[in-house]
Amino acid sequence: xxxxxxxxxxxxxxxxxxxxxxxxxxxxxxxxxxxxxxxxxxxxxxxxxxxxxxxxxxxxxxxxxxxxxxxxxxxxxxxxxxxxxxxxxxxxxxxxxxxxxxxxxxxxxxxxxxxxxxxxxxxxxxxxxxxxxxxxxxxxxxxxxxxxxxxxxxxxxxxxxxxxxxxxxxxxxxxxxxxxxxxxxxxxxxxxxxxxxxxxxxxxxxxxxxxxxxxxxxxxxxxxxxxxxxxxxxxxxxxxxxxxxxxxxxxxxxxxxxxxxxxxxxxxxxxxxxxxxxxxxxxxxxxxxxxxxxxxxxxxxxxxxxxxxxxxxxxxxxxxxxxxxxxxxxxxxxxxxxxxxxxxxxxxxxxxxxxxxxxxxxxxxxxxxxxxxxxxxxxxxxxxxxxxxxxxxxxxxxxxxxxxxxxxxxxxxxxxxxxxxxxxxxxxxxxxxxxxxxxxxxxxxxxxxxxxxxxxxxxxxxxxxxxxxxxxxxxxxxxxxxxxxxxxxxxxxxxxxxxxxxxxxxxxxxxxxxxxxxxxxxxxxxxxxxxxxxxxxxxxxxxxxxxxxxxxxxxxxxxxxxxxxxxxxxxxxxxxxxxxxxxxxxxxxxxxxxxxxxxxxxxxxxxxxxxxxxxxxx
Amino acid sequence: xxxxxxxxxxxxxxxxxxxxxxxxxxxxxxxxxxxxxxxxxxxxxxxxxxxxxxxxxxxxxxxxxxxxxxxxxxxxxxxxxxxxxxxxxxxxxxxxxxxxxxxxxxxxxxxxxxxxxxxxxxxxxxxxxxxxxxxxxxxxxxxxxxxxxxxxxxxxxxxxxxxxxxxxxxxxxxxxxxxxxxxxxxxxxxxxxxxx
Numbered sequence: 001x002x003x004x005x006x007x008x009x010x011x012x013x014x015x016x017x018x019x020x021x022x023x024x025x026x027x028x029x030x031x032x033x034x035x036x037x038x039x040x041x042x043x044x045x046x047x048x049x050x051x052x053x054x055x056x057x058x059x060x061x062x063x064x065x066x067x068x069x070x071x072x073x074x075x076x077x078x079x080x081x082x083x084x085x086x087x088x089x090x091x092x093x094x095x096x097x098x099x100x101x102x103x104x105x106x107x108x109x110x111x112x113x114x115x116x117x118x119x120x121x122x123x124x125x126x127x128x129x130x131x132x133x134x135x136x137x138x139x140x141x142x143x144x145x146x147x148x149x150x151x152x153x154x155x156x157x158x159x160x161x162x163x164x165x166x167x168x169x170x171x172x173x174x175x176x177x178x179x180x181x182x183x184x185x186x187x188x189x190x191x192x193x194x195x196x197x198x199x200x201x202x203x204x205x206x207x208x209x210x211x212x213x214x215x216x217x218x219x220x221x222x223x224x225x226x227x228x229x230x231x232x233x234x235x236x237x238x239x240x241x242x243x244x245x246x247x248x249x250x251x252x253x254x255x256x257x258x259x260x261x262x263x264x265x266x267x268x269x270x271x272x273x274x275x276x277x278x279x280x281x282x283x284x285x286x287x288x289x290x291x292x293x294x295x296x297x298x299x300x301x302x303x304x305x306x307x308x309x310x311x312x313x314x315x316x317x318x319x320x321x322x323x324x325x326x327x328x329x330x331x332x333x334x335x336x337x338x339x340x341x342x343x344x345x346x347x348x349x350x351x352x353x354x355x356x357x358x359x360x361x362x363x364x365x366x367x368x369x370x371x372x373x374x375x376x377x378x379x380x381x382x383x384x385x386x387x388x389x390x391x392x393x394x395x396x397x398x399x400x401x402x403x404x405x406x407x408x409x410x411x412x413x414x415x416x417x418x419x420x421x422x423x424x425x426x427x428x429x430x431x432x433x434x435x436x437x438x439x440x441x442x443x444x445x446x447x448x449x450x451x452x453x454x455x456x457x458x459x460x461x462x463x464x465x466x467x468x469x470x471x472x473x474x475x476x477x478x479x480x481x482x483x484x485x486x487x488x489x490x491x492x493x494x495x496x497x498x499x500x501x502x503x504x505x506x507x508x509x510x511x512x513x514x515x516x517x518x519x520x521x522x523x524x525x526x527x528x529x530x531x532x533x534x535x536x537x538x539x540x541x542x543x544x545x546x547x548x549x550x551x552x553x554x555x556x557x558x559x560x561x562x563x564x565x566x567x568x569x570x571x572x573x574x575x576x577x578x579x580x581x582x583x584x585x586x587x588x589x590x591x592x593x594x595x596x597x598x599x600x601x602x603x604x605x606x607x608x609x610x611x612x613x614x615x616x617x618x
Numbered sequence: 619x620x621x622x623x624x625x626x627x628x629x630x631x632x633x634x635x636x637x638x639x640x641x642x643x644x645x646x647x648x649x650x651x652x653x654x655x656x657x658x659x660x661x662x663x664x665x666x667x668x669x670x671x672x673x674x675x676x677x678x679x680x681x682x683x684x685x686x687x688x689x690x691x692x693x694x695x696x697x698x699x700x701x702x703x704x705x706x707x708x709x710x711x712x713x714x715x716x717x718x719x720x721x722x723x724x725x726x727x728x729x730x731x732x733x734x735x736x737x738x739x740x741x742x743x744x745x746x747x748x749x750x751x752x753x754x755x756x757x758x759x760x761x762x763x764x765x766x767x768x769x770x771x772x773x774x775x776x777x778x779x780x781x782x783x784x785x786x787x788x789x790x791x792x793x794x795x796x797x798x799x800x801x802x803x804x805x806x807x808x809x810x811x812x813x814x
Contacts, residue, residue, distance in 0.1 A: 011799045015770075016777075017792045047799070049806040050771060052749040053756070059650035063664055068639040070668070071675040316661075420672070423665055484746075 005029060005036045010043050070419060197233060198222065201284070204331040205416075206407075207294050207319065209469075214294040214323070216240075218287045219250070226280040231273040238324035239292035247273050250284040293323030294416075296334050298426065298471030300493070302504075303485065304453070306478050308436040308553060311455065315426035315468065317408075321416045329413040336408070336469045336495055408469065429462045436553075437503070440514040441560035449509040449557070451489060456501040468496040473504055512555055512593075515546045519602070527611045536611030542604045549593035559589040567608040567616050574601025623686030631678050642671055645687070648773065649694050655768045656698040658753050666701050670694045685779070691769060692783045699761045748807045755805035763798035766791055 005013075005026060012018040013026040030037050202219040222231065235242060242263065249256040255278035263271050277283075296319045303312045319332060408426075416422055435454040439445075453475060458464040474490040489506025496502045520542040527536035549555050566584040582588040593599055608616045621640070629637035649670060653663040673693045681689055756764060762784065769780045770791070781791045 007803065008796070008800070011796060011803065015795060015799060017796055043803070046803060046806055046808060049748060049752050049809050050802070052745070052752050053655060054772065057647075057651050057654050059646040059667060060664075063650075063667060064642055064646050067642055067668055067671045068635075071638050071642075071671065072635045417672075420668070423661060 004033065005039065007039075007043070010036075010040050014040070014043060014047065197231060200328070202331070203327055203329070204333065205294060205327060206333045206335060207296050208335045209296055210336075212292045212295065214291050216287075216289055216291055216327075220285055220287060221282045222285050223282050224256070224275065224277040224280060226277055229275040229277055231275055232270055233273065233287070234270040236269045240323075240325070241290040241292070242269075242271055244288075244290040245271055246288045247275075248286050248288075250286055252279050252283055255279050256283060291323045291325070293321065294327075295320050295322075298469040300468075300471060300473040302453070302473060302475045304434065304436075304475060304477040304488065308477065309433065310430075311432045311434045311453065311475075312428070312430045313432055313463070314428050315471075316423055317410075317426050317469075318421055318423045319410075319414070319416055320421040321418055324418055326415075326417045328415045328417075330416060331412075332410040332414050332416070334408040334410070334469070336467070408466070427466070432461045432463060436555065438509055438512050438555055438557040439560070440557065441562075442516075443560075443562045445508075449512050449514050451506040451509040451512075452503045453506060454501065454503045456499065457496045458499045464498050467498055468493070470495045475504065475506055511550050512557065513548045514557070514559055515548075516561070517544045517546065518542075519544050525612055525615075527615075534610070536613070536615070537609050538612055539607045539609065540604060541607075542602060544600060544602050545589070546598060546600050547591065547593055548598045550596055552595050554592060554594050556590070556592050559591075560586055561589070561605075562586045563605060563607050565607050565609070567613045569606050569608075569616070571604045571606075572601070573603060577601045579603075624683065627678055627681055627686055630675075631681075638675060641674070641686075645690055649690065652691065652694055652768055652773055653698055655756065655772055656695075656764060657702060658757055662701070666694070666697050669701070670697045673697065685782075688775070688779050688782050691773065691775065691779075692785070695765045695769065695783050699765055702761045748809065751805070751807040755802050758805065759798050759801060763794045763801070766794040767798040767802075770795055 009018070009022075009026055013023055016023070018026065030040060198220050200218045200220055204217040206215040206217075208214065231247070233245060245261055247258050247261070249258070257276040259274040259276055261271050261273050296317055298315060298317050300316070301314045305311065317334065319334075321327065410424060414422060414424070432455050437452040437454055438449050439452060440449050455461050456463070457468055470493055472490060473493050475488040476485040477488045478485060491505045491507070493502060493504060518541060520540075522540050523537050524540060525536070525538040526534055529535040543561075545559060547557060547559075560582060563585055568585075568587075570579065570587055572579060577589055577591050579587050579589045587605075589601075589603075591599065591601075623641065623644070626637045626641050626644075630641065646667075650663060650667050653666045653670070654660065657663060657666070670690075670693050674690060677693070756767065759767065765784060766780055769775045769783060770777060775783065777788050777791050777795070781788045784791065
């Protein structure tokens with residue numbers, strides 16, 4: 001190789017990217033060529049900088065424990081599932097029990113055939129009513145006192161009376177057209193007749209941080225049959241509020257009617273929608289409901305520059321899911337603002353029955369009505385009453401009364417599994433001009449100086465694109481010589497609208513101090529009433545204020561003094577100090593203190609009492 | 619208990635809780651360092667760390683033998699690359715916004731000050747600055763080049779292993795590595811101080 005090596009060849013040689021033959025050739029060349037050797041050494045020195053990142057960063061014990069803990073919750077679940085599977089596979093008695101049950105049913109059917117003559121449901125509409133009554137009894141009876149065998153008997157009798165095939169057809173929707181249009185079927189007794197709720201296609205979460213409330217909108221494609229369909233929705237082990245459930249078709253709305261959502265007795269934590277469809281096939285639906293357990297909070301990290309005139313601000317949002325449900329690829333929206341809710345969603349979710357126990361007197365659709373001696377199915381039959389029908393079809397959810405609020409949307413989608421939290425970057429802004437300020441007000445904070453950082457959420461401060469949600473702020477400052485960070489203070493901020501100024505209270509200052517000293521106190525100008533009692537007087541106090549700034553930066557300080565009366569006058573003795581009347585009972589002094597200096601000023605305040613107050617007014 | 623990686627992952631699959639913990643402790647530091655170098659932000663690295671081991675836990679049944687370390691870093695690399703691509707920002711939108719799920723991506727790294735133990739403050743400041751330059755230079759690399767560099771150089775995986783982790787050929791890995799190094803050659807600080 002006569003030519004000199006290129007940078008590419010040197011890099012490939014150094015990082016073993018070249019083939020063996022090439023590497024050998026390059027090595028030979030380097031032996032003979034001083035210039036290439038020098039380039040090679042220079043390159044090696046250059047890439048030696050990469051080793052600066054070979055630090056000994058270690059993962060914290062807390063994070064490891066958290067990961068293990070979170071996994072163990074999952075492990076217990078999977079063990080349980082595996083054990084159940086093993087149990088189902090190995091225990092032969094289940095098969096035997098199933099066989100006994102089937103034989104028992106076969107023996108019972110002929111027995112009831114003899115007792116009850118068979119009727120054709122399609123030809124005799126009254127049979128349907130009877131069948132409904134029977135099945136209703138079969139549904140309600142066990143809630144009173146009926147064992148499983150008796151329930152099976154009742155159900156078998158109902159089937160026999162109305163025609164077993166027809167009953168099945170009712171639930172699945174394969175019934176005669178004219179009957180379908182008029183008569184809704186029972187809530188099915190088993191899951192066999194149900195439309196299975198498929199996986200979500202899309203999900204949107206709107207999380208309110210002022211209340212434990214999240215609005216979930218799911219999009220799912222349901223496969224409907226022409227006719228009546230039952231759709232089952234379960235919320236076991238979640239914090240979903242069943243009273244807020246709503247289902248809407250996104251297409252073919254005119255041909256699909258969501259008739260009712262029922263909560264069958266004896267079956268906890270599930271609801272069944274009755275859907276009448278004039279079409280068959282897949283239809284996209286939107287299911288909406290409220291859930292509890294999802295929350296979000298904003299927090300911010302600010303870093304002050306060495307001269308404390310600029311700040312970098314990073315905003316983050318942490319979304320936490322403790323709702324009992326995994327939300328995959330969810331579009332997530334965050335609401336800032338007060339929401340008025342009538343009920344705590346978590347409590348609604350934990351209720352055994354969505355609207356109270358069966359048998360309670362409510363008298364409206366969707367609940368059992370013991371006073372009428374029957375259940376929900378009476379309402380299905382009273383179709384001619386318009387008002388009743390309206391109640392059947394729509395459930396009004398009056399859970400929210402939104403006032404002023406603001407919405408943030410996380411771009412794209414996020415998967416937020418149950419029991420997991422997720423932190424997202426909200427914004428980053430550099431070179432925010434800030435005002436570093438100290439305040440002293442004994443009546444508010446006691447005898448200590450409080451440190452503030454002030455800025456505005458506007459374009460001038462490299463912010464102002466969005467309002468800033470309320471959250472916690474931690475402020476760090478850069479140590480002057482080494483660029484290391486030190487913690488300055490933290491506070492909670494309220495919602496900051498665009499173009500609004502904000503002052504962050506960073507807590508007591510460690511170095512800058514204010515010390516007021518009472519130098520003199522006297523009373524004067526006494527007035528007496530006709531009984532020669534004191535009716536008015538002046539109190540004259542002279543204060544010396546010492547302000548110390550041991551820092552290497554100049555500071556601006558605001559000292560507020562209160563007099564507990566609106567009748568006062570003040571005389572200032574000090575150069576470069578000014579004051580203003582802050583309100584009726586307070587004066588406020590503003591001054592700048594040079595680095596590593598102490599400044600003192602005096603003022604005399606006269607307060608007027610009793611009849612002397614009138615003298616001041618005059 | 620046999621303490622090889624494979625026996626631990628098998629034990630975890632059987633539902634032994636201690637096995638997963640042992641794996642997390644064994645590889646915690648190296649996975650965390652990898653994630654730190656990939657994104658330069660401790661908080662984000664912690665999130666990715668949780669996500670990585672969550673996937674290890676959930677996908678344990680899909681581990682088909684072979685090197686556990688490669689499998690683990692495959693997951694970590696996917697988490698890091700996806701995370702970097704999908705880092706999202708909040709934005710304010712109208713309440714009337716339609717129910718859609720537009721994706722947006724952005725790759726950006728946070729600078730993190732690195733402290734070291736140098737005794738001389740001046741040297742320490744220089745070294746901190748140089749470390750920062752290295753971090754910034756790596757941060758400028760596209761996600762795949764960065765993953766290749768971190769896995770091959772810092773995690774000291776062979777190019778074959780890197781290819782396995784990133785699911786590509788050795789040739790692709792070498793190309794990515796070369797491109798990363800070519801970029802870095804322009805951006806890295808010169809420690810000897812004789813270069814511009």
